[in-house]
Amino acid sequence: MKMFLDFLPIVLFFAVYHFSGDILLATLVLIPATLLQVAFMWWRYRRVEKMQLVTLVLVVVMGGATVLFHNAAFIQWKPTVVNWLFAFAFLVAPLFGGKTLVERMMGKAITLPAATWRRLNLAWALFFIALGAINVYVFKTYDEATWVNFKLFGMLGLTLLFVIGQGIYLARHMPRDTLSQNDHQKDDV
Helix, strand or coil: CHHHHHHHHHHHHHHHHHHHCCHHHHHHHHHHHHHHHHHHHHHHHCCCCHHHHHHHHHHHHHHHHHHHHCCCHHHHHHHHHHHHHHHHHHHHHHHCCCCCHHHHHHCCCCCCCHHHHHHHHHHHHHHHHHHHHHHHHHHHHCCHHHHHHHHHHHHHHHHHHHHHHHHHHHHHHCCHHHHHHHHHHHHHC
16 A cells, blocks of 8 residues: 555656646646645654655655746656665765664664675665666656656666665575575475
8 A cells, every 4th residue: 555655646647647748737736646645644654754755845846846937857857866865865874873774774674794784775875876867868868758658667667676686686695594594484384
């Protein structure tokens, strides 16, 4: 359910754009949809993730600028700004408390050596930098409809590929006793 809610505003943006061909109208739908998404998350779970708040602020500011100035470039820059802010967060997190952002998010689920956490954290930062740069390339090089498709399908596809690659990397670097414990737990079931 949460994953569906996370993607609902962008799916609505995509659908409105493809039915109308109007990025301003799609943006006008995106802004309240994102506001409602965050409000629902607060109402339902009594908390909102920082990522959702950052996205909300950027949707309102950059989406608002898109509508106000009738210029799609503002909303097209939003994914790049979001991804580069995430990259920045991954890079500076170890300066505050010593742990990488990846370790803070996943450290309760798995145990890895500090060097592996650092490499994984750096990989995420580089991925977000690259994703932001690819977004700029796509919206500067291709037409608006291609960018809208890339925004939903291209970015999602690249993220899924990266997560699969991360899973493979993690499997290779998991301590052997953790892997054998998981095998024994499967046998017990």
